[in-house]
Amino acid sequence: VWSLSVWLTLRVSVRLMQTQSSRKSRAVRDTLRHVKVKESRRQGELHGPSTVYVQVLGAGSRDNGASLYVFSEYNRYCKMFFFVCVLFVSRIKIARLDNIFLTRMSWETAGGLSGMILTLKDTGVPQCVLSGPPQLCINNTKITLIDCLFLFLSAAVRPYTEPQYKDDTMTVSQVPLFCDGNDLKHIRVTHFSSHIMIINVSFHLLRPYGAQNHIFCLMFPQLHSKKGNFMALKAKEMGLPVGTAAIGPIIEALKAGKTVTHEGKEIRPEELCTPADPGPVFLVVDCPSEDFIQPLCTNHVLQRYQTGGSEDSTALVVHMTPESVLDTDEYKSWMERFPSSTEHLVMNEQTFTPHNTRSHKLQTQLNLIHPEIFPPLKLYKTKEPPASLRVPNVRAECLMKFQLRPKLEWQRDAIPSCDSEEFVKEAAEVPKFLVEVEECRKFQAAKFPEIVFLGTGSSLPMKIRNVSGTLVNISSSQSLLLDCGEGTFGQLCRHYGDDVDEILSRLSTIFVSHLHADHHTGLIHLLLERERALNSLGKAFSPVYLIAPVQIMTWLNQYHDHCQQILSQINIIPSKFLCDGAEVPKVKTKSLIQAALKKNDLVKFQTCYVRHCKNAFACSLTHQSGWQLVFSGDTMPCDAVVNMGKNATLLIHEATLEDGMEEEACEKRHSTTSQAIGIGMKMNAEFIVLNHFSQRYAKIPLFSDDFNGKVGISFDHMRIRFGDFPMLPRLIRPLKALFAEEIEEMEERRERREMKKTAEPPSNGESGTSRQPDEMSKGAKREQDDLNQETAIKRLKTN
Ligand SMILES: *[C@@H]1O[C@H](CO)[C@@H](O)[C@H](O)[C@H]1NC(C)=O
Ligand SMILES: *[C@@H]1O[C@H](CO)[C@@H](O)[C@H](O)[C@H]1NC(C)=O
Ligand SMILES: *[C@@H]1O[C@H](CO)[C@@H](O)[C@H](O)[C@H]1NC(C)=O
Ligand SMILES: *[C@@H]1O[C@H](CO)[C@@H](O)[C@H](O)[C@H]1NC(C)=O
Ligand SMILES: *[C@@H]1O[C@H](CO)[C@@H](O)[C@H](O)[C@H]1NC(C)=O
Ligand SMILES: [Zn+2]
């Protein structure tokens, strides 16, 4: 099965689809061709696709908000639509994504677009249409899109004068329901023409405009009706000229529902055609708060879909609606007005199924090695009681499907099973694993500080490793975050479950090393969730100290100006002012630095420039009690880090690539495993933990001879205390046993690579793989990582 929620680049997904479905392979191989063919398909040939389903991508949980995906197969060609609430979801087979519908504009609903569009861009999807509320469009013809990295671009907007979006598969109508942010009592219901934007491949995050007005829209797609089939055999029996040219017009007329006269005999369409299948309608309702109940429930456009008349009867209503809204009498009665044949799907925080079984499986197995270093993952459970609905309804689970064609039905076979016992059993059967686990038991550790690795991969988030984020638990009341890549909040949610609010409320300081997307794009989401946490715990609000390259303010200012208030959430301390010997020009900054130190019980917070991109920093924290923690961020081996971290207690250093790939590492300005260890040894650090592994080492990096008693590797959700240092190198043997197969494969690849290298003289850099230092210098870049496709595919298949 190709799992939908795999975080993969398009190239990989395309390859994957090829291997999985030879039937579709020709269509899939060439996306451009698919688009061309689609365009050249003659109009009027509309019989409607034979398979269409709606699938839940994000069930609406706090860490994986609601998002829905519509699949339609038109002949051999796939088409996809995406009703987005939150896009922190998977990079599903994005090659085929041609439409994205947003129900409203907010970080919650559109924040995931930045990552999504970076991926689309990486993978060269020719175009993708975004539809949604009016804020999507500025001045009707032009929209400014920003990405997270300050690249401003304009995209052409195609104004959509019809109130509907229509294509080969379906028609989507949008009904906006307004609710003025300033005066919630003043509610207007207005129709508007939706706008469609064609996104040029190189564009980035759209700029939500004027999102202070709460506007959301409903979408009700209706599949085109499918005409009945002509019963040729019966026609022949009736003496019609089947098999000759004369039959063509007769079939056409009959299918169109007309009565024809053949040789004086009247033939009614019902006699020779199976009944037509009217296109089922489904509604996507995003009703975020009680303010919208009235405009929703009194909307007359919708009433037509509630009557149960044959043509427009609604097959499915998707409620992206919180329990508090569902539980109102008005909403309940509105639900009851749909015919009893209508299915209701509810997507909100009242959902408890994990969406990433691979990560649960890994953590369950690692937990066998050490229950404290690898604590079990948790689920955030909302405190809202479930609404008592009066109509039958279905709660969303990840990857659940509702098929619209050929037959209306729920399909649960894609829902992944998450059976811990099975995972444990599987690991227990791995040769030597349990023996090695026994060997490394029996170590006790001191308490503080505690480090929780939230993301230990580089470049783009994947199922096993997410991108940079490390929580440092300084005391029982203070925590600090080192980098905040996309998905950091989700990781906290899965690590702490119901305690996530408590954790967020203790977070006072965030360090962002540099402005590559894998290190900072999770920040806005995290800040918004922190605010929510402080509110719900009834704690006083205070901004976080944000220690980051000052250029991050361009991004935050943009978001603040055009989307929603965010600046009050932070106090910026530019990283450059914490370098050794730096002059701090402003009194305000000076006092912020003092306050941040005091808050975290630190005597020193130092930064230094590193050798990566422009304005990339490492940092070092020295605690009152004497320990010193150094974090490299992304960098090639760098002496400034060594000098800053002399005799440090712990060095967390990036080790993006394996040994033997020094050239590539240098080109991308990253370190290899042994280079990272070398820095730690030069520094005389007491202990070294490696992170930021290329996603080609999703499960485990390759070990080198330089590994010694002072070196450990990190995993997402790994939690260590300083007392665990002696334990960490001991974990390596059971880890090697558990991942023996992967390690063997990687070693084989290394050998092949080395043989190739000796066979070919080194190239001059002009040919072969594309380089991107130029683009990199513009900063608008997800860090590139040419993931090894074969392995990725293999992994997917085996899992
Ligand atoms: C709309 O266009 C006018 C004139 O071109 C421009 O001055 C204005 O800033 C635009 N509005 C927005 C929101 O971009
Ligand atoms: C893409 O951008 C170019 C340059 O801005 C523009 O000429 C072209 O029309 C755009 N294409 C689409 C499909 O918007
Ligand atoms: C990485 O983040 C994504 C999106 O939040 C999530 O689906 C996935 O489970 C995460 N991976 C791990 C290892 O937790
Ligand atoms: C930090 O550690 C203390 C003691 O182990 C624990 O009570 C607290 O919840 C931890 N905080 C975080 C943010 O992990
Ligand atoms: C580091 O430790 C060594 C020996 O343990 C000592 O000689 C040296 O002065 C220390 N360096 C610093 C900068 O503290
Ligand atoms: Zn990085």
Ligand SMILES: [Zn+2]
């Ligand atoms: Zn980087």
